[in-house]
Amino acid sequence: MSRSLVSPSSLKRKRPETQLPGLVDAEHAILNLIKSKKDLGIWTREIKLETKLADNVVTKSVKSLLAKGLIKEVVNIQNKAKKTYMAVEFEPSKEISGGEWYNNGELDKQLIDALKLVCFRYMRMQKVATLEGVHNEIKKNGVVTFDISSQQIGEILNSMVLDNDIIEVKSTGLGDYYSIPIGKTCYRVAGGAGVAKGPRMGAFATIPCGACPRISFCTSDGVISPSTCVYYTKWLGIDF
Amino acid sequence: MVSPHGIQFAAHLISSFYGELCSKVCECLLRRGTLTLAQIIQSTELSRENVINCLRVLIHQNCVQAFAVQREGAFGEAPRIVTQYMALFNNIIHKLRAPKFMQIVSEELGKDGLMQHGRLSLKRIIDRNEQTAGSSDIHVVRESFIRLLNARFIERCPAPEPFLAPPAEDEAPAKRRGAKSAKIAEPKTTEQRALAAAAPMESMRFLMEMDDLPEKNDDESSDSVTHRKKRKQDVLKSDEDVLDANDKKEVLWRVNFEELVRRLRTKACISYVKTKINDEAGIVLSAILDLSGRPESRQKAEKTAYLSMNAIYDEVIKKEGGLGMDFERIRVSLDQLGCETLSTGLDESYSIGTHLSSFSYFNAVVESVVLRRYGREAYRVFRLLSKAGRFLETDKISDSTFVEKKDAIKILYKLWKDDYLHMEKVVSSGARQSLFLVWRVNKQTLWEQVLDEMYHAALNLRLRIAHEQDRGKEVLQLPREKLVGELEKKYKLLGKVRVILESSLMNLDEAIMLFHDF
Numbered sequence: 001m002s003r004s005l006v007s008p009s010s011l012k013r014k015r016p017e018t019q020l021p022g023l024v025d026a027e028h029a030i031l032n033l034i035k036s037k038k039d040l041g042i043w044t045r046e047i048k049l050e051t052k053l054a055d056n057v058v059t060k061s062v063k064s065l066l067a068k069g070l071i072k073e074v075v076n077i078q079n080k081a082k083k084t085y086m087a088v089e090f091e092p093s094k095e096i097s098g099g100e101w102y103n104n105g106e107l108d109k110q111l112i113d114a115l116k117l118v119c120f121r122y123m124r125m126q127k128v129a130t131l132e133g134v135h136n137e138i139k140k141n142g143v144v145t146f147d148i149s150s151q152q153i154g155e156i157l158n159s160m161v162l163d164n165d166i167i168e169v170k171s172t173g174l175g176d177y178y179s180i181p182i183g184k185t186c187y188r189v190a191g192g193a194g195v196a197k198g199p200r201m202g203a204f205a206t207i208p209c210g211a212c213p214r215i216s217f218c219t220s221d222g223v224i225s226p227s228t229c230v231y232y233t234k235w236l237g238i239d240f
Numbered sequence: 241m242v243s244p245h246g247i248q249f250a251a252h253l254i255s256s257f258y259g260e261l262c263s264k265v266c267e268c269l270l271r272r273g274t275l276t277l278a279q280i281i282q283s284t285e286l287s288r289e290n291v292i293n294c295l296r297v298l299i300h301q302n303c304v305q306a307f308a309v310q311r312e313g314a315f316g317e318a319p320r321i322v323t324q325y326m327a328l329f330n331n332i333i334h335k336l337r338a339p340k341f342m343q344i345v346s347e348e349l350g351k352d353g354l355m356q357h358g359r360l361s362l363k364r365i366i367d368r369n370e371q372t373a374g375s376s377d378i379h380v381v382r383e384s385f386i387r388l389l390n391a392r393f394i395e396r397c398p399a400p401e402p403f404l405a406p407p408a409e410d411e412a413p414a415k416r417r418g419a420k421s422a423k424i425a426e427p428k429t430t431e432q433r434a435l436a437a438a439a440p441m442e443s444m445r446f447l448m449e450m451d452d453l454p455e456k457n458d459d460e461s462s463d464s465v466t467h468r469k470k471r472k473q474d475v476l477k478s479d480e481d482v483l484d485a486n487d488k489k490e491v492l493w494r495v496n497f498e499e500l501v502r503r504l505r506t507k508a509c510i511s512y513v514k515t516k517i518n519d520e521a522g523i524v525l526s527a528i529l530d531l532s533g534r535p536e537s538r539q540k541a542e543k544t545a546y547l548s549m550n551a552i553y554d555e556v557i558k559k560e561g562g563l564g565m566d567f568e569r570i571r572v573s574l575d576q577l578g579c580e581t582l583s584t585g586l587d588e589s590y591s592i593g594t595h596l597s598s599f600s601y602f603n604a605v606v607e608s609v610v611l612r613r614y615g616r617e618a619y620r621v622f623r624l625l626s627k628a629g630r631f632l633e634t635d636k637i638s639d640s641t642f643v644e645k646k647d648a649i650k651i652l653y654k655l656w657k658d659d660y661l662h663m664e665k666v667v668s669s670g671a672r673q674s675l676f677l678v679w680r681v682n683k684q685t686l687w688e689q690v691l692d693e694m695y696h697a698a699l700n701l702r703l704r705i706a707h708e709q710d711r712g713k714e715v716l717q718l719p720r721e722k723l724v725g726e727l728e729k730k731y732k733l734l735g736k737v738r739v740i741l742e743s744s745l746m747n748l749d750e751a752i753m754l755f756h757d758f
Contacts, residue, residue: 101642106644107642107643107644109642112642155640155642158640159620159640159641159642162619162620162623162624162640162641163616163619163620164607164619164623172572172575174568174571174572174575175568175569175571175572202608203744203747203748203750203751204605204608204609204690204693204694204697204748204751205605205608205609205611205612205613206612206744207697207701207744207748209693209696209697209700209701210608210609210612210613210693210697211609211612211613212613213613215693215696215697216658218696218700220248220699220700220703225703226699226700226701226703226704226707227703227704227707229700229704232700232704235740236708236737236740236741237733237736238733238737
């Protein structure tokens with residue numbers, strides 16, 4: 001990886017053959033530097049150090065490059081405070097992004113939960129939502145500063161379906177689905193009976209035996225039995 | 241075959257209602273299947289007289305069915321006819337539901353005495369009513385009897401001892417015809433044939449003839465009775481002690497459990513849909529089930545007939561809360577209920593599943609158990625496998641459910657150990673051989689496992705109720721005036737405990753009844 005060092009004197013000389021249209025020398029230099037970092041990106045302070053340009057020049061140039069769509073800002077999972085910039089043609093490496101859902105080899109539960117919450121709130125407002133709708137909302141909302149893909153949102157939504165927080169349905173074009181093409185997969189909040197509640201569905205799960213990890217050892221007159229069961233005693237609130 | 245805890249629970253119920261001896265006989269039949277009198281005596285080690293008395297009680301209470309079969313004689317002897325007895329597991333469990341059944345009947349028709357008495361002839365019903373209510377008008381009793389019959393809450397008792405002819409020769413060619421026809425004509429077990437033979441014809445089942453005189457049984461059983469009597473009087477003398485000679489002459493009536501269970505299930509189904517979807521869906525379902533009426537045959541109809549939107553609408557607006565609904569909202573509910581639409585020209589008609597399995601009841605119950613017992617991550621894992629319906633590999637499970645790989649393995653292993661999952665080892669062939677574990681939910685074995693656990697839990701509740709009653713008996717036996725201070729607290733606590741346990745048992749029983757239907 002070569003790093004082009006630009007001396008202040010050269011800035012005054014225009015190099016028409018290497019210059020992108022509309023870019024001044026400072027921007028050009030910074031852009032080359034950022035490009036050279038490929039998928040690792042570079043943060044503001046490093047740019048200042050390496051180009052030896054004045055703070056305000058760097059800031060202005062970066063702004064301009066961003067506005068022109070030549071670079072993008074990415075979140076460095078290792079240190080979210082560092083404003084890291086990358087050329088648009090690169091995707092953040094796993095070290096920067098944390099590789100989808102894993103962070104330092106561990107599942108980023110906070111991120112996942114935060115995304116789930118945003119998705120859920122959006123769906124509660126919308127009543128019915130498509131994958132695209134949720135994706136746009138997440139991007140608009142700015143809860144994640146990295147570029148989250150539609151597929152990743154899909155994985156989050158599927159996980160929420162498994163949790164029975166939301167249900168997956170097909171649009172009928174009627175009622176709440178009027179704006180969604182018929183047959184398209186969409187999601188809605190699961191409603192009152194997300195997890196089996198109430199006497200009829202939860203009848204077995206809500207008594208001690210339903211939750212008991214020892215049920216296979218329980219006999220009517222054994223060491224573990226309904227008469228001696230401590231889970232029952234606790235459940236009944238008896239302590240005499 | 242009934243599951244192990246199902247047997248224990250049934251035996252316990254029989255013991256509570258009819259005593260230890262009956263329970264022993266019943267348990268013997270449930271564990272060992274259909275037996276002759278001699279076999280029961282040998283197995284239970286009870287006296288002949290005791291076994292006969294128990295069988296009489298159990299038959300009278302519709303818990304056991306007798307039937308006659310032909311046995312080949314040994315060494316040139318003529319074939320003999322022997323009487324066998326089979327336990328009726330479902331009817332035994334219905335004993336627990338007696339209060340609910342009585343409530344349904346009294347809601348519709350006022351009080352009734354037939355429920356508690358197993359089986360009675362019309363004459364005995366009239367006599368009994370006279371005893372309990374003083375002198376009464378026979379016509380009033382007949383009127384209420386007819387109302388019960390029309391509502392199908394009662395039915396003719398099955399034949400006391402139908403004769404099963406040996407399986408005919410022509411059943412063999414049916415099997416040779418190929419896989420397709422063999423599927424339609426599945427060979428019935430002896431027990432299934434016995435029940436089919438004992439059952440009165442559908443046309444007779446709810447039919448009462450106008451005169452009061454004792455009537456003949458339906459043709460099949462009366463033939464078998466005379467036929468049997470002419471043949472082997474000596475061999476059958478013993479079993480005639482069991483089967484009361486009088487019963488054969490009068491028409492006997494008993495509770496029609498099928499109808500009561502059907503009504504309970506319908507109620508529960510509507511209530512479940514109301515909770516799972518919303519009130520409107522419950523109203524629409526209720527309207528459709530009312531329109532469909534009851535299935536004509538003994539077979540449970542899996543789907544209703546196709547109904548037009550107009551018909552559904554007319555029924556819906558009659559319901560409480562249904563007046564405000566319009567076609568659009570009904571269509572939304574129909575869609576949520578997962579109905580099938582049939583379009584013919586300008587009209588659309590709809591059909592709906594009548595089983596709770598249509599509404600994922602089975603899944604809801606099992607998933608709630610998994611959640612409570614194994615936790616939220618296990619819940620996700622289980623739901624993933626349940627939806628997939630096929631083998632999935634560990635990594636795939638861990639990725640799709642956002643569960644760390646090491647935790648996923650622990651969860652899967654626990655579920656597998658408790659028989660909630662199947663597991664297989666797959667060795668991938670190729671340059672580098674690696675071992676993969678794949679996992680799957682098998683609905684059939686899972687259903688058996690969970691149902692058995694539910695019987696186990698029901699038994700535990702009953703045992704705990706008995707235990708608490710026993711523990712608190714000193715307090716419970718005290719006169720009201722003595723219940724002050726600490727004793728009063730204890731008394732109240734005992735009452736509270738009893739309510740919790742008994743209401744839990746009622747709810748669990750309803751869940752068992754619905755779950756069993758799957």
